Amino acid sequence: MISFDNVTKRYPNGYDALSQVNFSLASGEMAFLTGHSGAGKSTLLKLLMLMERPSNGRVLMGNQDLATLSNRQIPYHRRRVGVVFQNHQLLFDRSVFENIVLPLRICGFDPADATRRARAALDKVGLLDKEKLNPVVLSGGEQQRVGIARAIVHKPQVLLADEPTGNLDPKLSEEVMRLFQQFNQVGTTVLIASHDLGLIARMPHRVITLNRGRLVADGK
Numbered sequence: 001m002i003s004f005d006n007v008t009k010r011y012p013n014g015y016d017a018l019s020q021v022n023f024s025l026a027s028g029e030m031a032f033l034t035g036h037s038g039a040g041k042s043t044l045l046k047l048l049m050l051m052e053r054p055s056n057g058r059v060l061m062g063n064q065d066l067a068t069l070s071n072r073q074i075p076y077h078r079r080r081v082g083v084v085f086q087n088h089q090l091l092f093d094r095s096v097f098e099n100i101v102l103p104l105r106i107c108g109f110d111p112a113d114a115t116r117r118a119r120a121a122l123d124k125v126g127l128l129d130k131e132k133l134n135p136v137v138l139s140g141g142e143q144q145r146v147g148i149a150r151a152i153v154h155k156p157q158v159l160l161a162d163e164p165t166g167n168l169d170p171k172l173s174e175e176v177m178r179l180f181q182q183f184n185q186v187g188t189t190v191l192i193a194s195h196d197l198g199l200i201a202r203m204p205h206r207v208i209t210l211n212r213g214r215l216v217a218d219g220k
């Protein structure tokens with residue numbers, strides 16, 4: 001589903017955030033991406049979202065070389081990818097429900113269908129009873145679950161997360177990870193960047209480790 005083939009990412013200032021990275025993630029697999037601050041985790045996720053392009057090598061998703069996609073095709077590419085950020089990036093002038101339904105409306109979903117899907121996504125993360133609230137009144141863990149509902153509402157094949165538990169206590173972090181596992185169990189390919197080594201060690205998934213832009217370990 002995801003494949004990095006000798007990928008190097010050099011930023012315009014000449015810094016190599018990723019150097020000759022090789023790995024593949026099978027469809028339906030779940031893995032963690034770890035490494036020190038600045039190791040290149042976010043850069044790797046940005047290449048998958050087409051927020052950045054590689055300087056060398058190829059990034060493939062579902063056997064498609066992402067370099068073949070023009071900037072005009074990026075919105076279509078992003079529909080097969082769901083992304084969860086550490087700081088949620090929620091709209092605080094809208095209700096929880098509107099935060100989830102808006103991306104679907106923007107994609108042109110029929111309004112009734114969009115409403116049904118948004119409610120189903122909120123139900124999956126256990127927040128259906130809070131749909132009318134403004135996300136600003138929710139706890140950090142609940143806000144993160146709104147972020148997850150928004151990431152999965154369009155049923156993406158691939159779910160990416162960048163430090164999704166960064167602001168959460170250990171119990172809430174485990175709950176969020178369990179949610180990712182549930183989506184993975186129904187077939188979504190999941191890649192989570194995290195430097196919470198304790199949490200990662202308690203989970204049975206593959207761990208890909210970056211160090212100064214190089215892939216230095218890959219295993220259970």
Ligand SMILES: Nc1ncnc2c1ncn2[C@@H]1O[C@H](COP(=O)(O)OP(=O)(O)OP(=O)(O)O)[C@@H](O)[C@H]1O
Pocket residue numbers: 011012013015016017035036037038039040041042043044195
């Ligand atoms: N647009 C940019 N221009 C120049 N350098 C950049 C740019 N974006 C990131 N970098 C550098 O690339 C390196 C990798 O950054 P990246 O954000 O991918 O690391 P990270 O592993 O996600 O770190 P963190 O865990 O702190 O978020 C860092 O040294 C960073 O300063």
